Amino acid sequence: MDSPASPLDFSQSKINQNLTAEQKIDLFRDMARIRRFEQTSLKFYNGGKMGGFLHLYIGQESVAVGTISLCGDNDHVITAYRCHGHALAVGMEMNPCMAELYGKATGAAKGKGGSMHLFDPSRNFWGGHGIVAGQTPLGLGLAYGVKYKEQKGCCLCYLGDGAVNQGAFHESLNLAALFELPVVYIIENNGYSMGTSQQRSSAYKDCLAQRAEAYDMDWDLVNGEDVYEVRAKTHIAMERARKESKPTVLEIATYRYYGHSVADANAKKYRTPEEIEKYKTYHDPLRLWRRRLIEEAVFTDVDADNIDKEAKQEAVAAAKFADESPAPTVESIFEDVYWETDNNTEASQVGRHFFND
Amino acid sequence: MREILYRHALREAFDEELTRDENVVLMGEEVAQYNGAYKVTEGLWEKWGCKRIVDTPISEAGFIGMGIGASMLGVRPVMELMFWSFHSVAFDQLVNNAACVRYMSGGLCNVPIVMRGPANGGTGVGATHSHVPEGLFASFPGLKVCSPATPADAKGLMKSAIRDNDPVYVMENTLLYGTSGEVPDPADGDHLVPLGKADIKREGSDVSLIAHGRSVLRALEAAETLQSEHGINAEVLDLRSIRPLDQQAIIDTVMKTNRAVLVDESKPFCGVSSQITTLIQEHAFDHLDAPVKRVCTLDAPAIYSPSIEDEQLPNPRRIVEQVLTIA
Numbered sequence: 001m002d003s004p005a006s007p008l009d010f011s012q013s014k015i016n017q018n019l020t021a022e023q024k025i026d027l028f029r030d031m032a033r034i035r036r037f038e039q040t041s042l043k044f045y046n047g048g049k050m051g052g053f054l055h056l057y058i059g060q061e062s063v064a065v066g067t068i069s070l071c072g073d074n075d076h077v078i079t080a081y082r083c084h085g086h087a088l089a090v091g092m093e094m095n096p097c098m099a100e101l102y103g104k105a106t107g108a109a110k111g112k113g114g115s116m117h118l119f120d121p122s123r124n125f126w127g128g129h130g131i132v133a134g135q136t137p138l139g140l141g142l143a144y145g146v147k148y149k150e151q152k153g154c155c156l157c158y159l160g161d162g163a164v165n166q167g168a169f170h171e172s173l174n175l176a177a178l179f180e181l182p183v184v185y186i187i188e189n190n191g192y193s194m195g196t197s198q199q200r201s202s203a204y205k206d207c208l209a210q211r212a213e214a215y216d217m218d219w220d221l222v223n224g225e226d227v228y229e230v231r232a233k234t235h236i237a238m239e240r241a242r243k244e245s246k247p248t249v250l251e252i253a254t255y256r257y258y259g260h261s262v263a264d265a266n267a268k269k270y271r272t273p274e275e276i277e278k279y280k281t282y283h284d285p286l287r288l289w290r291r292r293l294i295e296e297a298v299f300t301d302v303d304a305d306n307i308d309k310e311a312k313q314e315a316v317a318a319a320k321f322a323d324e325s326p327a328p329t330v331e332s333i334f335e336d337v338y339w340e341t342d343n344n345t346e347a348s349q350v351g352r353h354f355f356n357d
Numbered sequence: 358m359r360e361i362l363y364r365h366a367l368r369e370a371f372d373e374e375l376t377r378d379e380n381v382v383l384m385g386e387e388v389a390q391y392n393g394a395y396k397v398t399e400g401l402w403e404k405w406g407c408k409r410i411v412d413t414p415i416s417e418a419g420f421i422g423m424g425i426g427a428s429m430l431g432v433r434p435v436m437e438l439m440f441w442s443f444h445s446v447a448f449d450q451l452v453n454n455a456a457c458v459r460y461m462s463g464g465l466c467n468v469p470i471v472m473r474g475p476a477n478g479g480t481g482v483g484a485t486h487s488h489v490p491e492g493l494f495a496s497f498p499g500l501k502v503c504s505p506a507t508p509a510d511a512k513g514l515m516k517s518a519i520r521d522n523d524p525v526y527v528m529e530n531t532l533l534y535g536t537s538g539e540v541p542d543p544a545d546g547d548h549l550v551p552l553g554k555a556d557i558k559r560e561g562s563d564v565s566l567i568a569h570g571r572s573v574l575r576a577l578e579a580a581e582t583l584q585s586e587h588g589i590n591a592e593v594l595d596l597r598s599i600r601p602l603d604q605q606a607i608i609d610t611v612m613k614t615n616r617a618v619l620v621d622e623s624k625p626f627c628g629v630s631s632q633i634t635t636l637i638q639e640h641a642f643d644h645l646d647a648p649v650k651r652v653c654t655l656d657a658p659a660i661y662s663p664s665i666e667d668e669q670l671p672n673p674r675r676i677v678e679q680v681l682t683i684a
Binding site: 108112119120128138141142343 | 380382408413414416418419420421422423424425426427428429430431432449450453454458459460461462463464465466467469498499501517521522523551552553554598600601602603604632636639
C-alpha cells in the first residue's frame with residue numbers, strides 16, 4: 001500500500017553499490033518477464049485455456065525479484081498461491097510454468113498442481129501453496145533443515161497481508177524465535193486480503209510486521225516500489241538469519257493491479273479505479289526501476305524496450321508451447337502419490353496402495 | 358525369546374534408527390526433558406541430546422508443519438502427537454501439506470516423515486481425547502497408516518515407517534504401552550515389519566475376526582471364549598497396516614472360514630471396517646456363507662463414564678455376540 005518515500009537513498013547500501021550494470025539490467029529483465037508472463041497468462045485464461053484460479057502478481061514484481069536476487073546456494077524460497085513471480089525470479093523457465101497453468105504434461109508439476117503450485121526444488125523453490133498461511137510452518141521447516149545441516153543459509157517465506165491473522169503464522173513466529181531459526185517472513189502487503197482491506201481485516205497498532213515484537217523478533221517496513229530498498233532491507237534480515245540464526249518479519253508495501261484472482265467478481269468494487277490508476281502511474285515498480293536505470297545511464301529507453309519486447313515474445317512462445325503440449329494421461333493420475341510406488345521399491349510391492357476397485 | 362514392553366519396543370526402534378541415520382530427529386511435546394508424556398521416549402534425550410530429541414511448545418500446526426518442511430530438505434523427523442486426537446489443530450498440515458505436496462509438485466518434493474502417538478478410547482478422557490483416526494487419514498492418498506497391536510509389531514513397523522520415504526502415520530495406544538510381548542533381540546539382526554503385511558495372530562477355521570490395534574487383543578480374547586464356550590474356532594487376522602493394506606490376507610482368511618466379523622475401534626460410519634467390508638464383498642462375495650458383520654465403537658462421541666466406557670468399545674462380549682449371529 002501507500003508508503004512515504006524514504007529519505008534514505010538505498011542505492012548507496014553496500015549490497016546495492018556492488019551491483020554491476022549487467023545485474024541491474026537483469027533485475028529489470030526479471031521484472032519485465034514476470035509482467036509479460038502474467039499479461040499473457042491473463043489473456044489465455046480469459047480465452048478459456050486454463051482452469052481454476054489465476055492470482056496475478058502484476059504490480060508486485062519488485063518484491064520477488066528484489067528479494068530473491070539476494071539468494072545464494074543455501075537460501076530457500078517458499079510462498080503462497082500468488083507464486084508465478086517467485087517461480088520466474090528463482091530462475092524457472094516460462095515454458096514449464098505456463099504449461100502448468102494450462103494443466104499440461106510438460107508443466108513444472110506435470111499438470112498436477114496448477115497455477116498455485118509451482119515448484120522447483122533444484123532451484124531451492126518449494127512452492128506455491130494454496131492454503132492461506134499453510135506454507136508458513138513449512139518455511140520454518142526449511143530453515144530448520146538449513147540449521148540442522150549446519151549450512152549458512154536461510155529461508156525466505158512469503159505470505160500476504162491476509163495471512164497474518166491465521167494461527168499457523170503466529171505459531172510459526174513463536175517457533176522461529178524460540179528455536180532461533182534462520183527464516184525471513186516477508187509479508188507482501190498489497191492492502192487487500194481478497195476483497196477486505198487491511199483496516200477491515202487486521203487489528204494492529206502501526207503496521208502488521210510490528211506483531212513480531214510480541215515474539216521478540218526483529219522486523220522492518222519496506223517500500224516495495226524501490227528495488228534498492230527491497231534489497232537493502234532484505235539483505236539485513238537475511239544476514240541476521242545466516243550469521244546469527246535469528247528470524248525477521250519484513251512487511252513490504254506493494255500493490256496488485258488485478259483482483260485477488262481473475263475470478264474476483266468484485267475486483268473493481270472494493271477499491272476505486274483512481275486508486276489503481278494512481279499506483280500504475282506513480283508507484284509502478286517496473287516503471288520506476290526503468291527510469292532509475294536510465295537516470296543512472298545503465299541503459300537507454302531503447303534497451304529497455306528491447307528487453308520488454310523479448311520478454312513479451314518469450315511469454316507468447318511459452319503460451320504456444322503450453323497450448324501445443326499434450327495433456328497428462330489418465331494413468332499418470334497414480335504417479336507422484338507415493339515415492340515408494342513411483343520408484344517401484346521393495347516396500348511398494350507389499351500391500352495395496354490404491355483402492356479403485 | 359525376551360519379552361519387553363510395547364513402549365520399550367518403540368523406544369528401541371527410535372534408538373536404533375537414531376543410530377542408523379543422523380537425519381532422524383524426534384520431536385514433540387514433552388518428548389525430551391520430560392521423558393515423554395507416556396515415557397515412550399524415556400532416556401533418549403539424555404543419550405542423544407537436544408539436536409536429535411526436541412521438545413516443542415504446544416503448537417501442533419506449527420511444529421508438525423515445521424517437521425514437514427524439514428523433511429522436504431532431507432531431515433527425517435519423527436513427530437509425536439501426545440494424542441492423535443490433537444490432529445484436528447494441525448489438520449491442514451497433516452492432509453494438505455504432508456499428503457499432497459509430492460503430488461502437487463509432480464513428484465519434485467518428498468516428505469519422509471513419521472507422525473506418531475496414541476489413538477484410542479478407553480481411558481476415561483472423554484470425546485476430544487479419544488479419537489481413532491486411522492480410517493480418516495488412510496482416506497488421503499499420499500499418506501500411509503499403520504496400527505501395531507504387539508510390542509514386536511510396534512518396533513518392526515516403527516522402524517519401517519522411519520525408513521519409508523513417504524509420510525507414515527503410526528497409531529499407537531495408551532492401553533498397549535504397558536503390555537509386554539516377545540520382541541527379537543537386536544543382536545539377532547534388524548527387526549523390521551513391512552507396511553502392508555497383515556499377520557494371522559490366531560489360526561482358526563470357522564470365522565475370521567479381522568482387526569487392528571488393540572482390537573486384535575480383544576478379538577483374541579473373544580476367540581478363546583468362542584472356542585471354550587461355543588466350540589467355534591475363530592481365526593484372528595491382524596491388519597497391522599491400514600494403508601498400504603494386505604488385501605490378499607483378508608481375501609485368503611475369508612476364503613478359508615467363509616465368515617467374517619470385523620473388529621474396529623473406529624466409528625461404524627466410513628470407518629476402516631467399511632472399507633474392508635466393501636473389499637470382501639467385491640473380491641470374495643462367492644466365498645461368504647453369511648453377511649459380513651462388524652463390531653465398531655458405538656456410534657456416538659466417546660462417553661466419559663468409566664462405568665460404561667468399555668461397553669462403547671469393541672469388547673470381547675460384543676464380539677462374541679456378533680459372531681454368534683452368523684456362526
